[in-house]
Amino acid sequence: LKTPLKQAATSQLVLTERQPDCQPLTTPPKPKETPPADPWTPTSNLKMLISAASPEIRSREQRRQLSDSSSEVLQTKHCLQEHLLGDEYEKSQPSRKEKSLGLLCHKFLARYPDYPSPSQKSYICLDEVTEELHVERRRIYDIVNVLESLHMVSRLARNRYVWHGRHNLPQTLQALKKVGEENKYIQQIQMIKKREYEHEFDADGERNEEVASSFGSSEQSEMSFVELPGVEFRAASVNGRKYKSLRVMSQKFVMLFLVSTPQIVSLEVAAKILIGEDQLEDLDKSKFKTKIRRLYDIANVLSSLKLIKKVHVTEERGRKPAFKWTGPEVLPNTQDTKLEATSTTCSPPISESIPSKEQCSKALFPSKGKQNFTRHSSLIKLVKSIENDRRKIQSAPTSPVKISASMYLFLTFLLETSFSLFLSQMTAEEMQMKCALSSPEAVPKPEPSQQPALSQPLGVCPASHSSVSPVILPHPQSGVSYAIYLHPSQAHTVTTYSPGFMLQPLPCANVTGIKSNNSKVFNKITTEEGDTQRGPDEPTKSLAAEERPEMKSETSSQRCLKRSQVLPENNLIKRRKSDEESLDTSLTFFPSGYLIPLTHCTHGNKAECSNKEKAGVCSLQHTAYSSPITGVIPMPASELKTVNIPAFHITPLNIMLSPNSIAAAPVLSNSCLSSSSTSSAPNPSSSALNFMLQHIGLIPAGVQVPANPVLQHVPVSSQSENVSHSSGSTNVQEGKVIEFTFYSPINESNFVFSLQPSAPKEPQEPQAVTENFFRTPGGPNTEPSLSANSDGTQRTSQGTLHIPQRKLEVSED
DNA sequence: ACGTCCCGCCAGGGG
């Protein structure tokens, strides 16, 4: 049996012949993607409203007439054609495209409001749907299953679903992201890419080991469905271990997007990961193919939901289909822990015991003693609705604008800060004022006597080195601020990917003298396309326009000033006065080196500790050590003023966080509450961070550093507290961990990432560390691992930093 | 020729 041949021949012909009549010449032979025909674009809102108002009535009405919503449009579209032809060849034979799952999904979605009022639940009867949409039942299942995976619908019983709309989406995505992080998908992706790059299998045992350690470490993540409190599966049958494949797959697919930093996932990689997770068996060709096919199904639905969009990733190997996340940025874990969506492993696939509902709920609400009372559904509902309200206000579902805007601000802030440090016009008084304003006691006032800028190179720094060594800088006030100096040569090597940002004033050692217009140089690769409806575009553009190297110093500092005035309470932007010497050149040329500042916990912690809930976290901070780490050179504060490494400029970036803001940030209190969990909280700024790091060259493109909001930063911690499990690999135990903390005043949260050299070398030799930390083209076995922890607990992941650089290009269809 | 993915067989299982 074959798929019935389509009567394409005729219809095709018909269409081609008709077209010229309606629209001369230019009209494409096929109806194609004639936008006006889209039933879901202009009309959809109306339709949604209608259907929202009275779905039943509408459907009945529709049924009576021999046209449904879709064919209505089609008819309209082909109205003329029909006339011309004169015969009633049932509507123009839908081409394959018009039967696509995506289109069907659109039709399906058009029937229900995105945000149904909670009071009146809308139910979905599969029979009705199939009838009205003129599709086989089978197809609807595909759609519904994916929707179910996002908790946009949930099954009540046979044939019966409830429509939730996008209400749950934020939470779902958040949960998925979290689980995705726990599953270490980033590493897996890297692993796959790396292996892929290494030309085929080398049939080595080492490969398997890698895979094993990477994949194996993801525990029993196999067939688990991520649920949300309150949206559990009814109908125990559905809870059965089977029949979740598509749902689970869908979720995992989404996770990949949420976790990876350019939020682009190629089908190939996705398929491999999804397969690899189930069983480490070698790539079965057919299995792979099937997986891909499913992924297409899922992708179609997700596309209809506008969560993803098809793009193409062009690598050396050629053009590969991929999808880009276009859904909302996932908020950090700002929710109450108790309510937080929990990933549950309801059904261990192998185990023969069908998971009882009890088990599920147990997994849903990890009971920690008395927290159980929270489970009461009414309570949950209450808080949930509050949450929803807050979310509405804040940002989420309707417009990602706000988040993006804050991201923009944050990035701007980072850039400006780094630049303005050189350009700083800030007087001592201003600084003092600001310090006093923000947190007089936590942050010691600047030295009354600002030391004059020293201009001699620091003796500590191996000036002879052409490559740069990491440098540690004590904070002038607290004496504990650290910074790392990056090797500039990395900067231009890195294939950067700009996730929609037109940021270019980042280091590029090779490009000197470029004044403006360098945005083109740096942003060849952009996914930004016709997303005109998106808010972020505005700030993005203005940023690109503003952030030019020759930007006026006044402008910069003024803006910084302004910003800090706007948020006087919430953030403290302290800028160290730096010498003017290094200033002038960096105006026109890019600084060739970067000094990444480590914010240190300068405050007395009183603020945090005063908060009763945060007590636990406060204790965490004590696990942090501030001892200088290998290869990092401590410098006396007195020498801070001038770090004049030959041929390089140092851009100190000092972002402080004020205790006040911490206390106010919900994120932090949350991470505090869940301090025991190893879960890492997603942070919207993580992509910003990653972007920055990648751009700078700290980490290779593709690698991402999970960012977590933390209460306490751990500037430098030494040793094995932070070293964890590690599947037998020995390269970690010796590793020192460097942790960075950034604080985003905009998001009112700070986040930490840490670097851990896996193959530490000479402890006292700075150069060695440099090599460990930063990719050294020739250096094998120097693969630091990245990790991030939101708490003081150990959490070291085995990332591979040494990823082959590849041209990555993303293009539209 | 290859990327996409429609179509529907058929097995599993609930009612």
Place this chain on the structure above:
DNA sequence: CCCCTGGCGGGACGT
């Protein structure tokens, strides 16, 4: 036993 579910993959369509 009927019918809902949904895994699965052949092979058609699109480019």
